Amino acid sequence: MKTRWWNKPLFWPLAALGILFLLNLLLKPEFFAIRYQSGHLYGSLIDILNFGSPLAIVAVGMTLVIATRGIDLSVGSLVAIAGAMACLTISRGNDQQSLGLVLSAVLLALAVSVVLGLWNGLLVAGAGIQPIIATLILMVAGRGIAQLITSGQIITVTSKPYNYIGAGWLLTLPFSVYLVAAVFLFAAWMTRRTSLGMFIESIGCNPTASRLAGIRSRSILLAVYMFCALCAGIAGLITSSNVSSADGNNAGLWIELDAILAVVIGGTSLAGGRFSLAGTLVGALLIQTLTTTIYMLGVPPEITLVVKAIVVMAVCLIQSPSFRRSVARGLPRRPIASRQEVSGHG
Amino acid sequence: MVDRKYIPLLVTIGLFILMFLAGSLRYPGFLSAQVFMNLLIDNAFLLIVAVGMTFVILSGGIDLSVGSMVALTTMLSASLISQAGWPPAIVIPLVLAVGTLFGWLMGAIIHYFQIQPFIVTLAGMFLARGLCYVISIDTITINHAFYTKMALSKIRLPGGSFISISVAIALLVVLLAAYLAHFTRFGRNTYAIGGSESSAVLMGLPVARTKMLVYAFSGFCSALGGVVFTFYMLSGYGLHAVGLELDAIAAVVIGGTLLTGGSGYVIGTFFGVLIQGVIQTIITFEGTLSSWWTKMVIGLLLFLFILLQRIFTARSARSRPA
Numbered sequence: 001m002k003t004r005w006w007n008k009p010l011f012w013p014l015a016a017l018g019i020l021f022l023l024n025l026l027l028k029p030e031f032f033a034i035r036y037q038s039g040h041l042y043g044s045l046i047d048i049l050n051f052g053s054p055l056a057i058v059a060v061g062m063t064l065v066i067a068t069r070g071i072d073l074s075v076g077s078l079v080a081i082a083g084a085m086a087c088l089t090i091s092r093g094n095d096q097q098s099l100g101l102v103l104s105a106v107l108l109a110l111a112v113s114v115v116l117g118l119w120n121g122l123l124v125a126g127a128g129i130q131p132i133i134a135t136l137i138l139m140v141a142g143r144g145i146a147q148l149i150t151s152g153q154i155i156t157v158t159s160k161p162y163n164y165i166g167a168g169w170l171l172t173l174p175f176s177v178y179l180v181a182a183v184f185l186f187a188a189w190m191t192r193r194t195s196l197g198m199f200i201e202s203i204g205c206n207p208t209a210s211r212l213a214g215i216r217s218r219s220i221l222l223a224v225y226m227f228c229a230l231c232a233g234i235a236g237l238i239t240s241s242n243v244s245s246a247d248g249n250n251a252g253l254w255i256e257l258d259a260i261l262a263v264v265i266g267g268t269s270l271a272g273g274r275f276s277l278a279g280t281l282v283g284a285l286l287i288q289t290l291t292t293t294i295y296m297l298g299v300p301p302e303i304t305l306v307v308k309a310i311v312v313m314a315v316c317l318i319q320s321p322s323f324r325r326s327v328a329r330g331l332p333r334r335p336i337a338s339r340q341e342v343s344g345h346g
Numbered sequence: 347m348v349d350r351k352y353i354p355l356l357v358t359i360g361l362f363i364l365m366f367l368a369g370s371l372r373y374p375g376f377l378s379a380q381v382f383m384n385l386l387i388d389n390a391f392l393l394i395v396a397v398g399m400t401f402v403i404l405s406g407g408i409d410l411s412v413g414s415m416v417a418l419t420t421m422l423s424a425s426l427i428s429q430a431g432w433p434p435a436i437v438i439p440l441v442l443a444v445g446t447l448f449g450w451l452m453g454a455i456i457h458y459f460q461i462q463p464f465i466v467t468l469a470g471m472f473l474a475r476g477l478c479y480v481i482s483i484d485t486i487t488i489n490h491a492f493y494t495k496m497a498l499s500k501i502r503l504p505g506g507s508f509i510s511i512s513v514a515i516a517l518l519v520v521l522l523a524a525y526l527a528h529f530t531r532f533g534r535n536t537y538a539i540g541g542s543e544s545s546a547v548l549m550g551l552p553v554a555r556t557k558m559l560v561y562a563f564s565g566f567c568s569a570l571g572g573v574v575f576t577f578y579m580l581s582g583y584g585l586h587a588v589g590l591e592l593d594a595i596a597a598v599v600i601g602g603t604l605l606t607g608g609s610g611y612v613i614g615t616f617f618g619v620l621i622q623g624v625i626q627t628i629i630t631f632e633g634t635l636s637s638w639w640t641k642m643v644i645g646l647l648l649f650l651f652i653l654l655q656r657i658f659t660a661r662s663a664r665s666r667p668a
Contacts, residue, residue, distance in 0.1 A: 137649045
């Protein structure tokens with residue numbers, strides 16, 4: 001069957017983003033204004049790219065995890081841990097401006113993230129624990145670990161090189177945008193130019209069958225969880241360096257939920273088996289655009305959550321085949337699930 | 347020999363007794379009926395919410411909206427009573443109905459449109475939390491005589507200890523839920539759906555109705571937990587009960603309920619909540635430890651219990667004839 005254009009996975013998220021842009025065009029045309037000032041570009045669109053970068057990076061990692069029919073709830077805690085680790089190392093150093101110190105702090109923070117990702121991976125692939133539960137452990141304990149690193153305080157650093165990661169500019173654009181591009185291109189290249197992507201999808205479809213087919217699901221799962229943790233670590237560095245401080249309590253709070261939303265909005269099924277990195281990027285942009293739009297329109301920011309809830313439900317409902325069917329022929333009298341199940345077994 | 351299905355439950359109860367005894371040995375004044383009663387007083391709302399969560403998890407789902415629902419309930423009650431001047435006799439049934447309806451709606455969406463419970467209740471979480479802020483961004487205090495009375499009155503127990511009215515409500519909910527789970531059709535249907543939804547459908551069980559009821563019950567419990575929380579805090583605030591859903595899930599898991607659904611006990615959740623309470627109490631008694639240790643210990647316990655569950659289910663799967 002030929003896929004019609006409205007059934008293409010990227011269509012709905014792009015349409016939603018388009019509607020948001022249209023809304024902005026009608027209500028606040030200055031939304032699209034981009035100024036060029038002292039070598040930097042400024043404007044709402046650039047802000048969206050800049051402030052949305054941690055979410056986009058986390059969401060790329062999350063996409064691969066979800067493609068294996070997993071989920072990683074611990075990314076928010078990892079964001080806090082990575083930021084705390086980096087800021088602690090820098091604040092302990094003699095010369096905060098030294099590039100070597102910042103580099104070692106960054107590497108240390110990323111290494112810690114990867115090790116914690118390995119822990120998640122071992123629980124999922126080694127011990128065979130459901131991903132949502134396995135990563136719940138680190139989600140709960142991780143905030144404690146982050147607090148332990150910062151001794152419950154907000155660590156502030158004055159390091160210029162560290163600040164560059166989250167607040168610096170390169171070739172007129174914020175540096176964090178390049179980080180998003182690098183992570184995205186790396187993930188896209190690994191999954192679409194090598195067979196890794198297919199392996200990930202096959203694990204998501206049927207772990208047993210793919211193991212029998214000779215795919216080393218265990219190592220791939222480990223790698224995927226480690227990559228997701230690495231992404232969270234990078235996002236943590238951006239978040240904490242943007243404000244030159246580490247807050248164990250609030251850094252990356254609820255980012256796991258936003259990242260999962262971005263992935264789902266982007267058309268990746270939570271049931272695993274197929275994924276779209278480009279969709280995820282659109283999803284992350286959509287969430288950030290929504291937040292910025294709400295601020296721009298002067299709606300109290302507290303209402304963001306209500307709008308977000310409505311958008312999530314709308315996107316999920318549109319993607320649900322049974323919803324579309326029931327819209328087409330009125331509400332079903334019997335649940336579709338049971339009809340499918342019965343006919344499937346009969 | 348004890349039936350094997352009770353082992354996780356017994357481990358939980360044993361662990362609770364062990365932790366309580368350890369606390370008693372280490373700190374003078376720990377071993378008293380009142381310290382135990384305080385566990386219940388401070389965690390009454392969590393207990394009620396976790397009971398509702400137990401049903402959802404037993405049915406193989408998850409409900410992330412409970413914490414926000416608690417906050418929304420405190421907010422609704424506070425604004426209706428303090429700002430609109432409604433009597434509690436109308437407000438309390440109203441908020442309970444709102445919670446139940448909210449849960450029922452989420453259940454309906456989960457079932458009829460086949461969207462993962464995780465996503466639907468996540469949207470519910472955002473919605474309820476956002477609605478709190480639509481009502482008000484600030485704390486609204488409650489000065490109504492009825493609420494102060496509920497907050498301050500103590501039920502004296504023989505032996506000199508006392509509990510609050512909220513504890514009595516929470517214990518009633520636990521008893522009612524245990525009855526629901528083990529002695530009614532609704533309870534058995536919930537276990538059946540958690541065991542295997544497609545089998546439940548093939549057996550002709552009312553899957554749709556049960557699933558919606560499970561989420562409605564969880565919504566009701568969250569709202570009731572919210573009412574009890576209002577008694578405890580005497581205010582409504584949009585940031586009340588942030589992260590409560592995690593505490594509730596942790597309590598259910600520590601209580602020995604399988605997260606895949608189909609196996610577990612309400613009474614286990616009761617002890618799961620108590621264990622979290624004991625950890626907090628020990629850390630308070632210790633004095634020098636900061637409160638974030640609570641999270642780390644709960645994380646560690648989660649890990650141990652999940653591993654235990656894993657070993658347990660792996661063994662029972664092996665012993666079953668292929």
